[in-house]
Amino acid sequence: MTDTSISGAKALIACLRNEGVDTIFGYPGGVLLPLYDELYDSDIRHILVRHEQGAAHAADGYARATGKVGVCLATSGPGATNLVTGIANAYMDSVPIVAITGQVPTPMIGNDAFQEADITGITLPITKHNYLIKNINDLPWVVKEAFYIASTGRPGPVLIDLPKDITTEEFEFEYPKRVYLRGYHPDIAVDNDRVKRAASMIRESKRPVIYAGGGVIISNAASELLKLAETIMAPVTTTLLGIGAFPGTHQLALGMPGMHGTKYANYAIQESDLLITVGARFDDRVTGKIDAFAPHAKVIHIDIDPAEIGKNIRVDLPIIGNAGPVMQSLGSHLQGMQTRSQEWLAKIAAWKKEQPLQYNRSENVIKPQQVVQEFYDACPDAIIVTEVGQNQMWAAQYFKFESPRTFITSGGLGTMGYGFPAAMGAKVGCPNKTVIDIAGDGSFQMMSQELATVAKNDIKVIVAILNNGNLGMVRQWQQLFFDERYSYTNIADSVDFVKLAEAYGLIGIRVDEPSGISSAISEALAADRTVVIDFVVDPMENVFPMVPAGAAINEILDLEVAS
Amino acid sequence: MKHTLAVLVENKPGVLARVSGLFSRRGFNIESLAVGTTEDLTVSRMTIVVAGDDRVLAQVTSQLGKLIDVISISDLPPDESVDRGLALIKVAADTETRSEIMQIADIFRAKIIDVGAETLIVEVTGDQAKIVAITDMLDRFGIRELVRTGRIAMSRGTKMITGGNI
Numbered sequence: 001m002t003d004t005s006i007s008g009a010k011a012l013i014a015c016l017r018n019e020g021v022d023t024i025f026g027y028p029g030g031v032l033l034p035l036y037d038e039l040y041d042s043d044i045r046h047i048l049v050r051h052e053q054g055a056a057h058a059a060d061g062y063a064r065a066t067g068k069v070g071v072c073l074a075t076s077g078p079g080a081t082n083l084v085t086g087i088a089n090a091y092m093d094s095v096p097i098v099a100i101t102g103q104v105p106t107p108m109i110g111n112d113a114f115q116e117a118d119i120t121g122i123t124l125p126i127t128k129h130n131y132l133i134k135n136i137n138d139l140p141w142v143v144k145e146a147f148y149i150a151s152t153g154r155p156g157p158v159l160i161d162l163p164k165d166i167t168t169e170e171f172e173f174e175y176p177k178r179v180y181l182r183g184y185h186p187d188i189a190v191d192n193d194r195v196k197r198a199a200s201m202i203r204e205s206k207r208p209v210i211y212a213g214g215g216v217i218i219s220n221a222a223s224e225l226l227k228l229a230e231t232i233m234a235p236v237t238t239t240l241l242g243i244g245a246f247p248g249t250h251q252l253a254l255g256m257p258g259m260h261g262t263k264y265a266n267y268a269i270q271e272s273d274l275l276i277t278v279g280a281r282f283d284d285r286v287t288g289k290i291d292a293f294a295p296h297a298k299v300i301h302i303d304i305d306p307a308e309i310g311k312n313i314r315v316d317l318p319i320i321g322n323a324g325p326v327m328q329s330l331g332s333h334l335q336g337m338q339t340r341s342q343e344w345l346a347k348i349a350a351w352k353k354e355q356p357l358q359y360n361r362s363e364n365v366i367k368p369q370q371v372v373q374e375f376y377d378a379c380p381d382a383i384i385v386t387e388v389g390q391n392q393m394w395a396a397q398y399f400k401f402e403s404p405r406t407f408i409t410s411g412g413l414g415t416m417g418y419g420f421p422a423a424m425g426a427k428v429g430c431p432n433k434t435v436i437d438i439a440g441d442g443s444f445q446m447m448s449q450e451l452a453t454v455a456k457n458d459i460k461v462i463v464a465i466l467n468n469g470n471l472g473m474v475r476q477w478q479q480l481f482f483d484e485r486y487s488y489t490n491i492a493d494s495v496d497f498v499k500l501a502e503a504y505g506l507i508g509i510r511v512d513e514p515s516g517i518s519s520a521i522s523e524a525l526a527a528d529r530t531v532v533i534d535f536v537v538d539p540m541e542n543v544f545p546m547v548p549a550g551a552a553i554n555e556i557l558d559l560e561v562a563s
Numbered sequence: 564m565k566h567t568l569a570v571l572v573e574n575k576p577g578v579l580a581r582v583s584g585l586f587s588r589r590g591f592n593i594e595s596l597a598v599g600t601t602e603d604l605t606v607s608r609m610t611i612v613v614a615g616d617d618r619v620l621a622q623v624t625s626q627l628g629k630l631i632d633v634i635s636i637s638d639l640p641p642d643e644s645v646d647r648g649l650a651l652i653k654v655a656a657d658t659e660t661r662s663e664i665m666q667i668a669d670i671f672r673a674k675i676i677d678v679g680a681e682t683l684i685v686e687v688t689g690d691q692a693k694i695v696a697i698t699d700m701l702d703r704f705g706i707r708e709l710v711r712t713g714r715i716a717m718s719r720g721t722k723m724i725t726g727g728n729i
Binding site: 120121125128129132149181182183184305306307309310311 | 588
C-alpha cells in the first residue's frame with residue numbers, strides 16, 4: 001500500500017463520479033456499511049427508499065425520463081432479491097440501469113452466510129450482463145464496462161455484485177479511459193443496400209403504415225421519425241412503449257395498436273401493404289393472432305437487436321441498426337417522392353372520424369377516461385407515469401403525448417407497483433417537469449410505502465388513483481370471459497387514501513363527482529408537495545376497444561355508446 | 564436438422580452457465596456441448612450441437628451473439644468440417660468373449676485400456692456414426708457402463724476460427 005491507494009468503497013464512488021452519476025436510489029445494509037460510510041461525505045445525491053424494489057423502479061423511471069443511466073443500490077441477500085422485479089422490468093423494456101448489490105465477503109461466498117444470495121445467478125436471465133467482483137483490481141473496469149453495456153446498443157440493466165471485503169481493501173486506483181470488449185460491438189453502420197431496397201419498397205407502396213416502438217425513443221429519433229412520416233405521408237402507429245415518439249395530435253398519428261389500440265390503428269395494419277417497423281418487436285399484445293396479423297403487408301423491420309428479426313413474425317427486409325441513422329438515411333433516399341397514399345389516408349381519416357375512441361360520459365359518476373382527459377387539458381406537457389392495468393390503458397388512450405420521454409410505463413413485464421416509484425425517479429431526473437402517476441388502487445398499494453421517500457426528500461409528484469375498488473383489468477376479463485365470476489378481484493375500501501397521504505405529511509384529496517375533477521387537479525398542480533388524489537370512479541368501467549386474447553386484431557369488441 | 568456451432572467465449576467464470584441458461588430459457592435443445600481452452604488461454608471454445616430448422620438456428624445464433632462473453636459464433640457444415648467424440652465403454656467379457664471383443668475394437672481402431680476379470684474398457688474415438696456402430700456391435704456382450712464426451716469439431720482446410728481473427 002502506498003500513500004495514493006484508496007479503498008474499494010472510495011474507488012466505487014470515484015467510478016460513479018467518472019460516469020456522471022448524480023443520483024443513487026438505495027437502501028443500506030450490513031455488507032454495505034463501508035460504502036455507505038463513503039456516501040455520507042459524497043456529493044452524489046442518495047435517495048433513501050423504503051423498499052429496494054422502489055429503488056430499482058425509481059432508477060428505471062429516472063433513466064426513461066432523462067435518457068441517462070439510472071443507478072440503484074441494495075445490500076446482499078434480501079436487499080438484492082428485492083431488486084429482482086425492478087431489474088426484470090428494466091430488462092423487458094430495454095432500460096439502462098446499473099444495479100449495485102452488496103455481497104458477503106469473498107471467503108464466505110457459497111457458504112450460505114447470513115444474508116447471502118447468489119444474485120448474479122438469480123439475475124442471469126434478466127440482465128444484459130452482470131458481474132461478481134472477486135478482485136479489487138477488477139473494480140474500475142467492471143464499473144466502466146457496466147455503464148457502457150447498459151447504455152449502448154439495445155440498452156438494459158447491468159448488475160454489479162460487490163463483496164464487503166472488496167469495499168474495504170485498498171489499491172492503486174486508476175479509472176480506465178476506454179472499454180475493450182471483443183464480444184460486444186454495439187455500433188452498427190447503416191447498411192446502404194438494404195436502405196435503398198427499403199426506399200424502393202416504400203415508393204411502390206400504396207398503403208404504408210409505420211409501426212414505431214420504444215426503440216425510436218431510446219434512439220432519440222423522434223425528429224427522424226416525424227420527417228420520414230411526412231416525407232412518405234404514411235400514418236404512424238406507436239406501441240405502448242413508443243408513445244411520445246410521434247406527436248399524438250398529428251394528422252398522421254394512429255395512436256396505439258393491438259389489444260387496446262385504436263380501431264383505426266388496427267384496421268390500418270390489417271389493410272396495409274407495407275409495414276415499416278422501427279424499434280418494435282411484434283409483441284403478442286400488438287399482433288394478436290400472429291397468423292392473421294397484417295396479412296397483406298410486406299414487412300420492413302428496423303431494429304438494433306438482430307435477435308428480434310424473425311423472432312415472432314416473418315420479415316421481408318430486416319435492417320439491423322440504430323433507428324435514428326437508419327431513418328435519416330431512408331428519408332434522404334426518399335426526398336421529394338411522389339406518394340401514392342392519398343386514397344389510403346382518406347380511408348384512414350374516415351375510420352378515425354367514424355370509429356374514434358369513445359366512452360359513455362356521465363354527470364353522476366366519474367369516468368376514468370374523463371380524469372385522464374382533464375389532466376391532459378390542465379397539463380399537456382407533463383410526464384405521465386402509469387401503474388399496470390386499466391389505468392395504464394386509459395392513460396395511453398386518452399392523453400395526447402407530443403414528445404418522447406413523457407410517457408413512462410411498464411410494458412413488457414407489466415409490473416404493478418411500478419408507477420409511483422418510477423414517477424419519483426422521473427421527477428428527480430426532471431425536477432422542472434410536472435410528473436403524474438396515473439394509478440389504480442391495486443397497483444398503488446404495492447409500492448405506497450414510497451410516500452415516505454417523496455415526503456422526506458421533497459419530491460413532488462401527483463398520484464392520481466383511478467379508484468374503482470377492483471383489480472380492474474382482471475375484473476374486466478372475469479366479466480367478459482369468466483361468466484362474471486369475480487374471484488378475488490374486489491379490493492374496495494382497502495384504505496382511506498386521503499388519510500394515508502396525510503399520515504405521511506402529504507396532501508390527500510378525494511373526488512367523487514365529475515364536477516370536482518378539474519379543481520382537484522388545479523389544487524394538486526399548485527401544491528408544494530406530493531398529492532394523492534383519490535378519484536372514486538365507476539367500478540364497472542371497462543377498457544375498450546378490446547381484441548380478445550388469441551383473436552386477430554381486427555376482431556374488436558367495443559361498447560355501445562349512447563348518442 | 565442438426566447444426567454444429569463453434570462458439571468462442573471469454574474464459575471467465577460463469578460463462579458456461581450463461582450459455583446453457585440461455586438455451587434452456589429460450590427453449591432450444593442442446594444435443595451435445597463440449598467446452599475447453601484454446602491456443603489462446605483467455606478464450607474457451609464451445610462446440611454445441613443443436614437440433615432445429617434454419618429459423619431456430621438464426622435465433623440461437625443471434626441470442627448467443629447478445630451474450631457479452633461470446634466472442635464469435637461459426638456454423639460448421641458437416642461437409643466442410645470434421646468432428647470427433649470419445650467414448651469409454653465397459654463391456655462384460657469372460658475368457659470366451661474377450662478375444663472377439665478385442666477383434667471388434669481392433670477393426671474400429673479402438674483401444675482396450677483396462678482388463679478386469681469380468682470386464683474390458685474400450686476407448687473409441689470417432690465421429691458420431693462410428694461410436695454408434697461400435698456401441699451396437701458391443702451391445703450383445705453386455706455393456707455395463709458407457710460414458711461419452713461431447714463432440715468437438717473443426718473446419719477443414721485453411722479456414723480458422725481463433726480468438727485473434729475477429
